[in-house]
Amino acid sequence: MLQRRQVIQAGTSLGVLGLLAGCATPATGKGPKVVVIGAGYGGATAAKYIRMWSEGAVQVTVVEPNAQFISCPMSNLVIGGSMKLSDITLSYDNLVKRHGVTMVSDRVVNIDGAKRMVKLASGTELPYDRLIVSPGVDFMWETLPGMNKPNAQEQVFHGWKAGAQTVALRKQIESMPDGGVFAMTVPQAPYRCPPGPYERACQVADYFSKAKPKSKVIILDANDDVTSKGPLFKKAWAERYKNIIEYRPKHALTDVDVATKTLKFEFNDDVKAAVLNVIPSMRAGDVAVNAGMATANKRWCEVDFLTFESKALPNIHVLGDAIQIAPLMPKSAHMANQHGKSCAAAVVALLTGKPVNPLPIYNNTCYSFVSAEDVIHVSSVHRYDAAQKTMLTVPGSGGVSAAANELEGRYAMGWARNIWADTLA
């Protein structure tokens, strides 16, 4: 017994050493091999649940270039100043220690579907029986010529991937003199986190109301109207931030003049501001697009919703924000976590010769902070429809908050702690 424990401990510490050194240490044990690209809400959840539900029988290797997990949900509170980046930064250690996932700190350069092999920047090749691609989004910079000029992206931030950009945007807002304008652009839907831009406007306005009361927030939205929780956001803007937030719909951004901090639109006048926050149009992450899986408008990856297997490439599953969504399914962290579990169950079933669940059901919950404390939510339940072969919302289910309230602010924090643990611990 003692010997066995020593062996296990030695194995564990070797695994940790490999991780710390950033070495590619592909899973070498017995059993089918799954490689996961990307350890965000989708990929990390899939990795953990495949290990749990296969009872360790399936080897899981996760390729993730970032050393730590930084949560996009709650990152608007860092921009508003009520949280710090360290509050939303989490370790991948439990995936390794508790669940026996092999983490590889590297980037994918190529997926060879015929050979079932992933090639990494370091030159390492990882073979797989099934591959899970959860790359999130990348930005369509080609639609904004001015943002491709040298250093443009180091001066105007999107803050739509939590991390350095979140902190940089916060610093710009902090150093802006009172009386300035913060102008943010919202891309045409679909994009990551539908209510996110409107929550961010509230967070910046909340900060202005306390620290810079003469300053303004202008939301320039490419969409015809607020894309999520519209009446609730508009109520918050009218009641809480009447002289601070101005909302302008139907503003399709065409270019950014970084030197003069000017936004240019298809049909509207230019807008100049002290701080620009450009949230560009989005598509599936590069690794999925480059592999040829972005078959919907060349932007999003179509999948079979029973397994999340790509409709373009066999044995490759795509999760999270990168997929062509089902009707009324948001691109959210909560949904990516649900994709991860639904896919994990299917992958374990496929690798062990068991039937795939013919009736997936899962839900979405999205909380938005309209101040540092008060929160509104939108919820939905999604069930597989065998006739239409997609996920549809269950009639009569779901809804929004009656009004912004502090109780849901506490639930939102509970949600964060729980989804972080469900994804990573």
Next chain:
Amino acid sequence: MKLRVCVAAAVWLCSVQVAQAQSPDPLQVRSWAASCSNCHGTNGVAQSGMESLAGVPAADITKKMLDFKAGRKPATIMHQLSKGYSDEQIAAIAGFFAAQKK
């Protein structure tokens, strides 16, 4: 003729009983239950700020969910989410959580 109707009715009754007695595939129920764990913790063991479901008697979870669903119990969100699941699915999910270690 009368006899045939009776037989048909008996067969129908029988098949209804079989369908009711047939419990759903445990792996399917595990997947359904996992859709609760974003908020209620992996296998129902929650972090602070949310209710744990692991080890809670199935009857208690089922009653609560049906009360949410019928509007008998006030809620911020569960009255909306509970309506997405059939009573049978709720009972099966409750059974899963009841069997988990606290």
